[in-house]
Amino acid sequence: MSVATAAAAQSVCARLPVLGRDVTVPLVTGGEVTYAALDYAASAPALQRVWDDVAAYAPYYGSVHRGAGYLSQLSTDLFENARKTVAEFLDCRSDDQLIFTRSTTDSLNLLAAAVPADCQVFVFETEHHASLLPWKDARVTYLNAPRTPRQAVETLERALAERDPHGPALVCVTGASNVTGELWPVRELAAAAHAHGARIVLDAAQLAPHHPVSVRDLDVDWVAFSGHKLYAPFGSGVLAGRADWLQAAEPYLAGGGASRKVTRREDGGVAVEWHESAARHEAGSPNVIGAYSIASACKALTEAGFDTLVARERHLIEKVRAGLAEVPEVRVLSLFGDDAPRVGVISFVVDGWNSSHFAAALSAEYGIGVRDGLFCAHPLVRTLLGSDPQTQGECGAPEAAPGEKSLNAIRVSFGAGTPDEHVERFVDAVRELVTDGAKWSYRTEDGRCVPAVS
Numbered sequence: 001m002s003v004a005t006a007a008a009a010q011s012v013c014a015r016l017p018v019l020g021r022d023v024t025v026p027l028v029t030g031g032e033v034t035y036a037a038l039d040y041a042a043s044a045p046a047l048q049r050v051w052d053d054v055a056a057y058a059p060y061y062g063s064v065h066r067g068a069g070y071l072s073q074l075s076t077d078l079f080e081n082a083r084k085t086v087a088e089f090l091d092c093r094s095d096d097q098l099i100f101t102r103s104t105t106d107s108l109n110l111l112a113a114a115v116p117a118d119c120q121v122f123v124f125e126t127e128h129h130a131s132l133l134p135w136k137d138a139r140v141t142y143l144n145a146p147r148t149p150r151q152a153v154e155t156l157e158r159a160l161a162e163r164d165p166h167g168p169a170l171v172c173v174t175g176a177s178n179v180t181g182e183l184w185p186v187r188e189l190a191a192a193a194h195a196h197g198a199r200i201v202l203d204a205a206q207l208a209p210h211h212p213v214s215v216r217d218l219d220v221d222w223v224a225f226s227g228h229k230l231y232a233p234f235g236s237g238v239l240a241g242r243a244d245w246l247q248a249a250e251p252y253l254a255g256g257g258a259s260r261k262v263t264r265r266e267d268g269g270v271a272v273e274w275h276e277s278a279a280r281h282e283a284g285s286p287n288v289i290g291a292y293s294i295a296s297a298c299k300a301l302t303e304a305g306f307d308t309l310v311a312r313e314r315h316l317i318e319k320v321r322a323g324l325a326e327v328p329e330v331r332v333l334s335l336f337g338d339d340a341p342r343v344g345v346i347s348f349v350v351d352g353w354n355s356s357h358f359a360a361a362l363s364a365e366y367g368i369g370v371r372d373g374l375f376c377a378h379p380l381v382r383t384l385l386g387s388d389p390q391t392q393g394e395c396g397a398p399e400a401a402p403g404e405k406s407l408n409a410i411r412v413s414f415g416a417g418t419p420d421e422h423v424e425r426f427v428d429a430v431r432e433l434v435t436d437g438a439k440w441s442y443r444t445e446d447g448r449c450v451p452a453v454s
Contacts, residue, residue, distance in 0.1 A: 091214035099239045174202075179409075348410055358372070
């Protein structure tokens with residue numbers, strides 16, 4: 001992107017206001033600095049718009065679905081309208097179901113509980129654990145990490161061609177890697193899946209906050225994402241897609257709301273008739289505020305315009321990648337290569353540095369929050385680092401002390417609320433740490449690197 005294009009993108013779409021944008025944090029070297037939140041891939045800060053919408057609703061908070069009072073009816077309308085808003089955001093088909101969950105992990109576990117008993121699941125080793133691990137009751141084929149988008153499609157096609165064509169099959173794939181930020185060829189993978197009689201679910205946790213996600217255009221059967229990565233508060237998520245497997249499955253949770261009618265049987269037990277709508281898998285009192293906050297975030301991103309959001313994010317990506325490229329000791333991790341399209345998620349290692357030590361120094365000495373570890377994508381990070389895939393390690397809790405070799409990486413991630421100054425400070429801090437070293441001493445405490453007490 002040229003300087004003129006980048007400037008135009010910023011003038012059309014300034015960064016979106018987020019909570020915490022003016023928070024200051026202390027530095028171990030003295031003084032305070034405005035916190036640079038560069039861990040969006042884990043949890044993006046809530047949009048100010050979302051927080052204001054929730055605060056405006058809070059006095060009208062009431063029970064949902066069966067209350068006769070005004071506040072109950074208002075809350076019910078708000079909850080169901082939120083469902084419609086999110087379905088529109090995802091460009092769902094008219095007969096799709098949209099279920100509110102707790103997170104992407106919850107959504108994919110719900111779907112895993114709904115797949116037919118004889119279903120075969122295909123999943124790349126590159127997936128986040130939320131996509132990699134839920135399929136314990138299915139026959140799972142784990143596919144090796146591809147090195148190009150085309151290789152991803154070819155790998156899937158070969159695996160599907162060898163399966164039993166008479167049984168159900170499901171492909172699970174990410175839209176954007178939570179480690180490298182690289183975009184996956186979702187539309188092509190969906191075409192390959194459908195050509196071989198399989199269905200496909202898209203983990204859009206890292207894609208939806210950065211790019212538009214259209215269920216129709218991508219031709220996926222289901223999509224899952226989390227509110228806390230989409231600039232909404234914790235505790236809400238979405239699973240949207242085809243209804244048949246969901247309607248045929250036992251409710252994800254048994255209880256009120258999921259049941260349409262419960263009667264006593266002559267033998268003394270109870271007979272249950274379950275809902276066939278989304279309520280079937282939403283037992284209990286729903287997270288109305290969570291659903292409303294996701295809908296508010298969807299509206300805010302839509303109104304801001306993804307074209308300008310994407311353009312500004314590309315400007316930030318290029319700024320970070322160009323800065324890191326000037327430091328020879330830094331190696332950026334990638335599956336598909338430097339030219340692969342990506343979202344604002346970049347992982348790297350630094351020669352001579354333990355990743356936890358480097359991340360701790362960024363925080364303590366520069367007020368910059370990044371993430372270090374294996375990012376709940378252990379097989380992928382180990383593949384990218386060239387380490388033994390059987391090597392033990394912990395998600396985000398390195399055991400190596402400062403100066404010792406680490407099996408982990410450092411991840412910087414950003415989005416619609418990130419100011420240029422934060423990524424500029426990050427690039428300058430990386431360069432300074434590599435050139436001059438840390439200004440403070442650090443020690444390992446409870447598996448993490450922390451500043452030593454002076």
